[in-house]
Amino acid sequence: MAVIFIEIFKLHRRGMPHAVCGGIRWLCAVSDSFLARDYPYQGEFPETIEEYLHHGTMKCIAFNRTGTLLAAGCSNGSCVIWDFETRGLAREFRDKDCTAPITSVSWSRYGHRLLASATDKSLTLWDVSTGEKIARITLQQTPLRASLQPGSPTPSICLACPLSSAPLLVDLNTGSTTVLPVSVSENGNPPAPNPRNKSADGTPPFTPTAATFDKHGDLIYVGNSKGEILIVDSKTIQVHAVIPIPGGTVVKDIVLSRDGQYLLTNSNDRVIRVYKNILPVKGSGEEIRNISNNSNGYGSHYDKLKANGASCLILSCELSDAITKIQWKIPCFSGNGEWIVGASANKGEHRLQIWDQTGRLVKILDGPKEALIDLAWHPVEPTIATVSVTGFVYIWAKEHVENWSAFAPDFVELEENEEYVEREDEFDLNPREEEAEEVVIDENAEIDIETYEKNAVFSDVEDSVDEVVFLPAIPSPDAPDEQPEKCLGSSSKLEDSNHSGSPSSMDAVQNGQAVPQVSSPMEVDNSTAEDPAEGPNSKRKRRLSVKGLELQQSEKGKKPATKNKSNGKSTKSSAKHMESANGKSSAFDDEATEDDEVNIDS
Amino acid sequence: MAAPAADDASASPGYVLRSTLSGHRRAVSTVKFSPDGRLLASASADKLLRVWSSSDLTPVAELAGHGEGVSDLSFSPDGRLLASASDDRTVRIWDLGAGGGARLVKTLTGHTNYAFCVAFSPHGNVLASGSFDETVRVWEVRSGKCLRVLPAHSEPVTAVNFDRDGAMIVSGSYDGLCRVWDSATGHCVKTLIDDESPPVSFAKFSPNGKFVLAATLDSTLKLLLWMGASRGHMSLTAAREGGWKVLTGFGDWDWALVASGLFLIMRLWNFSAGKFLKTYTGHVNTKYCIPAAFSITNGKYIVSGSEDKCVYLWDLQSRKIVQKLEGHTDTVIAVSCHPRENMIASGALDNDKTVKVWVQKEDQ
Numbered sequence: 002m003a004v005i006f007i008e009i010f011k012l013h014r015r016g017m018p019h020a021v022c023g024g025i026r027w028l029c030a031v032s033d034s035f036l037a038r039d040y041p042y043q044g045e046f047p048e049t050i051e052e053y054l055h056h057g058t059m060k061c062i063a064f065n066r067t068g069t070l071l072a073a074g075c076s077n078g079s080c081v082i083w084d085f086e087t088r089g090l091a092r093e094f095r096d097k098d099c100t101a102p103i104t105s106v107s108w109s110r111y112g113h114r115l116l117a118s119a120t121d122k123s124l125t126l127w128d129v130s131t132g133e134k135i136a137r138i139t140l141q142q143t144p145l146r147a148s149l150q151p152g153s154p155t156p157s158i159c160l161a162c163p164l165s166s167a168p169l170l171v172d173l174n175t176g177s178t179t180v181l182p183v184s185v186s187e188n189g190n191p192p193a194p195n196p197r198n199k200s201a202d203g204t205p206p207f208t209p210t211a212a213t214f215d216k217h218g219d220l221i222y223v224g225n226s227k228g229e230i231l232i233v234d235s236k237t238i239q240v241h242a243v244i245p246i247p248g249g250t251v252v253k254d255i256v257l258s259r260d261g262q263y264l265l266t267n268s269n270d271r272v273i274r275v276y277k278n279i280l281p282v283k284g285s286g287e288e289i290r291n292i293s294n295n296s297n298g299y300g301s302h303y304d305k306l307k308a309n310g311a312s313c314l315i316l317s318c319e320l321s322d323a324i325t326k327i328q329w330k331i332p333c334f335s336g337n338g339e340w341i342v343g344a345s346a347n348k349g350e351h352r353l354q355i356w357d358q359t360g361r362l363v364k365i366l367d368g369p370k371e372a373l374i375d376l377a378w379h380p381v382e383p384t385i386a387t388v389s390v391t392g393f394v395y396i397w398a399k400e401h402v403e404n405w406s407a408f409a410p411d412f413v414e415l416e417e418n419e420e421y422v423e424r425e426d427e428f429d430l431n432p433r434e435e436e437a438e439e440v441v442i443d444e445n446a447e448i449d450i451e452t453y454e455k456n457a458v459f460s461d462v463e464d465s466v467d468e469v470v471f472l473p474a475i476p477s478p479d480a481p482d483e484q485p486e487k488c489l490g491s492s493s494k495l496e497d498s499n500h501s502g503s504p505s506s507m508d509a510v511q512n513g514q515a516v517p518q519v520s521s522p523m524e525v526d527n528s529t530a531e532d533p534a535e536g537p538n539s540k541r542k543r544r545l546s547v548k549g550l551e552l553q554q555s556e557k558g559k560k561p562a563t564k565n566k567s568n569g570k571s572t573k574s575s576a577k578h579m580e581s582a583n584g585k586s587s588a589f590d591d592e593a594t595e596d597d598e599v600n601i602d603s
Numbered sequence: 604m605a606a607p608a609a610d611d612a613s614a615s616p617g618y619v620l621r622s623t624l625s626g627h628r629r630a631v632s633t634v635k636f637s638p639d640g641r642l643l644a645s646a647s648a649d650k651l652l653r654v655w656s657s658s659d660l661t662p663v664a665e666l667a668g669h670g671e672g673v674s675d676l677s678f679s680p681d682g683r684l685l686a687s688a689s690d691d692r693t694v695r696i697w698d699l700g701a702g703g704g705a706r707l708v709k710t711l712t713g714h715t716n717y718a719f720c721v722a723f724s725p726h727g728n729v730l731a732s733g734s735f736d737e738t739v740r741v742w743e744v745r746s747g748k749c750l751r752v753l754p755a756h757s758e759p760v761t762a763v764n765f766d767r768d769g770a771m772i773v774s775g776s777y778d779g780l781c782r783v784w785d786s787a788t789g790h791c792v793k794t795l796i797d798d799e800s801p802p803v804s805f806a807k808f809s810p811n812g813k814f815v816l817a818a819t820l821d822s823t824l825k826l827l828l829w830m831g832a833s834r835g836h837m838s839l840t841a842a843r844e845g846g847w848k849v850l851t852g853f854g855d856w857d858w859a860l861v862a863s864g865l866f867l868i869m870r871l872w873n874f875s876a877g878k879f880l881k882t883y884t885g886h887v888n889t890k891y892c893i894p895a896a897f898s899i900t901n902g903k904y905i906v907s908g909s910e911d912k913c914v915y916l917w918d919l920q921s922r923k924i925v926q927k928l929e930g931h932t933d934t935v936i937a938v939s940c941h942p943r944e945n946m947i948a949s950g951a952l953d954n955d956k957t958v959k960v961w962v963q964k965e966d967q
Binding site (some may be wrong): 069084086087089090091108182193248252292401404407408409410444447448450452453471473474475476477478479 | 683745796
């Protein structure tokens with residue numbers, strides 16, 4: 002109960018009129034349901050871990066523009082792309098040069114390219130469709146984050162935020178780098194490298210600086226260690242405006258919402274601040290140049306920039322935890338920009354807090370006891386993917402409530418009891434015919450079976466754009482073509498079950514399949530799914546089982562030999578076979594008994 | 604074999620027989636053009652799939668492997684893969700890809716009875732199959748893993764189809780229902796039900812995904828709007844529609860919660876006065892699952908086979924029969940329209956065993 006009280010207290014402190022610390026009723030309903038109760042959009046955010054993805058040790062993730070693919074960078078230097086619809090591995094990017102842990106991944110606007118930054122100070126650009134490496138560049142500093150310029154469909158410019166120097170614009174084709182200004186002096190135009198020795202903690206010349214492109218890549222928002230947002234023209238690298246952040250502490254993160262309307266900063270003072278972008282989303286570069294040219298008559302250059310800044314961003318709300326004052330990490334917007342999520346930076350905590358745009362806390366999500374290292378909100382759905390320090394990606398989604406009336410139209414789910422009012426003639430022996438005021442169906446009305454509305458969520462995309470939405474699914478062939486023959490073969494060898502020929506061919510198949518196993522490392526807790534790692538194998542076995550009992554018998558007879566030949570592995574696969582033969586889907590206890598049985602047989 | 608086009612020259616699309624493809628040794632069960640229009644594939648009770656080039660109608664491949672007759676097939680959106688559903692309870696994926704000819708790449712097992720219908724999603728990453736075991740299974744194409752089993756119906760599932768962006772699956776069944784499913788989650792979105800509920804033998808989305816075209820074994824094809832009926836109690840009326848009712852989750856029917864619980868009040872949804880409903884009749888279909896197709900390359904038609912050995916073409920809007928293609932010598936159980944050209948392929952049962960390709964007469 003104490004926790005509940007704190008919860009309410011916190012809400013109250015935030016000036017929320019709803020958080021009336023009233024009677025017991027509220028106390029019971031507090032926490033999640035309390036938060037959701039008077040919230041109109043309740044349920045538009047994730048509630049529970051739906052699934053997790055596992056492949057190597059993933060370090061960072063990014064959704065493509067439409068949320069159909071999820072890219073992840075791994076600790077072994079490879080990158081993978083998950084098909085977010087099937088939650089299956091769609092592609093893996095590997096190279097002998099890329100072995101250092103990936104620090105960030107970034108999609109090009111239409112999904113043709115993927116940029117990965119790694120701890121070996123490298124930036125690697127991959128072609129998503131072909132899986133080929135387009136470019137690889139090594140920087141002076143380890144880039145913590147790198148993002149491709151959003152303007153171009155095939156960008157070669159990226160924005161890299163290194164560990165301890167100013168953000169860079171890197172041309173991946175030429176390797177040329179441009180250091181962005183991170184501060185402006187009070188009086189003069191040329192930004193002095195380190196104008197103020199503001200505080201003692203600033204021992205290195207620069208602390209990590211956050212930066213992000215705007216929606217179309219015309220501008221770059223740089224958050225510096227003095228607690229200012231600088232708006233930099235991405236072409237001329239000129240600082241057009243400065244917005245001082247209240248508190249004036251180091252900016253750790255700076256993130257733009259998907260639609261470009263909002264910007265948030267995460268500062269060292271444990272406050273996430275949300276700004277409304279009042280520049281036009283398209284043509285922001287031109288607009289800010291106009292503002293910049295028209296603003297004269299200020300005492301100093303800095304004042305002028307500040308005045309410019311006031312016509313670019315307006316602080317709309319501040320998010321923090323007034324009680325525990327925890328540090329945030331990896332804050333970001335929801336796909337529609339309505340929510341802001343931040344992760345607790347506390348050690349070993351996998352906790353997300355979701356606020357609305359007015360700064361109200363709407364949801365707290367507690368995950369496993371593993372520190373969270375990256376997170377991404379799906380561009381469309383109320384779904385969040387988080388990366389834990391163990392390398393798993395957890396997918397948080399809305400809990401589904403089955404709508405039974407969708408199944409059975411004559412079934413209506415009632416929220417509470419309703420008093421039934423019978424119709425006048427309802428229990429008459431001869432009920433009157435239903436009135437004939439029926440709707441007349443105009444079967445001749447013109448209908449349109451072809452045109453469809455574009456998805457409004459992605460209205461900013463021209464039709465002509467050739468976007469990589471899905472990667473072609475080329476199935477990994479299961480057992481090779483000779484399979485049917487082999488079935489026959491094995492059945493002919495029914496008698497001499499220890500014949501060396503058939504088991505060795507089994508081995509060949511199994512070894513051949515050791516590779517494709519990589520393609521489905523996902524451990525599915527879906528009850529219907531087969532063990533994916535065994536996918537091809539089990540499939541193959543199942544097919545045999547379908548063929549009929551005789552074949553099962555023959556396989557059984559063959560089994561001991563297989564076991565001797567390739568030890569544990571084939572034991573497993575033969576067990577697999579047995580279970581499929583029996584038409585059930587696992588139980589290791591059964592395995593043993595089945596094996597025993599087989600030995601008796603042979 | 605000229606079609607009776609001259610009778611109503613203005614309305615008739617004027618399709619004539621171009622070619623008859625023989626090769627199957629038993630009834631043809633389905634014909635499909637590939638999405639790029641390059642290929643035409645047919646499946647048969649003789650356990651084989653045949654692939655033809657749709658330009659010159661020469662055989663391209665013969666796919667053998669199924670242990671029983673094949674009931675349905677579907678091309679992947681890029682035309683490279685072909686999925687087939689068979690009475691041997693498996694769904695198989697064939698790679699027609701460049702080099703090395705066609706080969707079997709995946710055998711999807713799991714159905715406990717005949718696999719009857721199959722459909723690729725428009726993104727090619729997911730495959731749905733319906734079976735006599737009354738379920739719809741959703742498979743991941745890459746791994747062949749079964750992602751979901753939808754407890755779809757209470758009778759054999761006769762049709763599955765994805766909408767244009769792959770978000771929804773429609774299924775039809777002998778239980779008289781069409782159901783629409785969210786393909787990403789496997790949740791039932793809506794159930795479409797008829798008053799009499801004759802078995803649904805076929806169902807598919809219109810090209811824009813807003814309508815469902817369903818065939819029932821009372822010789823009727825119905826086009827119904829399945830989406831767009833706004834939710835809410837406001838639009839409830841005590842109206843009765845002539846044909847299909849679209850019933851959604853929000854109290855289309857009201858349970859009469861009286862003691863026995865058996866009294867039902869029918870309160871039918873009145874969506875836009877039901878004006879989006881069209882029925883197409885005149886053909887004969889009481890026994891077989893005969894698919895229908897939208898022909899949208901030149902004029903808008905509904906095309907279907909019939910048990911009177913003809914292919915019927917209706918005008919989409921007026922619902923009038925505009926042409927009957929005669930020539931098959933048995934029930935026409937399969938039709939498919941070329942995605943871009945004015946070309947229709949049809950296949951017929953055991954007495955006939957051929958695939959016929961119809962094109963529009965030139966000079967008309």
